[in-house]
Amino acid sequence: MDKKIVLIGAGSAAFGPPTFVDLNLSQTLAGSTITLVDIDTEKLQMVYEVLSEDNKKIGNKFNIEFTPNREKALKGADFVINSTEHGDRFELRWQDNTIPRKHGSTERMGECG
Structure with a gap:
């Protein structure tokens, strides 16, 4: 499946990595792009690096990208999972x-x- 999945709030260690693990359980989503979004660019970069390593270990099942720009990330999104706190x-x-x-x-x- 070639879908775009956007994770808003992905810089959170309690949301980004566990959600990636859940997405990995689906064979249907293999080949999808996972776009990580967070306003905390330092944490976003860190989670991106961890998930990129995890993705390599599973044979690059996903295309993983990241951006702090929510509007850019949402363009063409098929699924959006939001975990933000206001x-x-x-x-x-x-x-x-x-x-x-x-x-x-x-x-x-x-x-x-």
Whole structure:
């Protein structure tokens, strides 16, 4: 499959590498381009280097590229996976718990869910 998969927030060690591992489980996606995007260019470069090495070990199953430019990355994208954080994480987590309780329910999905 020759698809373009964009990972926004890929500079996060908790998102970029684990998502690459998940994508690697799919034989259908072999041959796809994975575009890594993050505003933190230092972390983005680091994750790119790690994933490029991992990709070599699996026979260059994917074409991996990176850019801090979201607009450029999104051109021609077939799939976009976004893992970004905006605002005060702890305030938002508090809202995840308190707002459902006001309505007789509980938040069941986990953080940001």
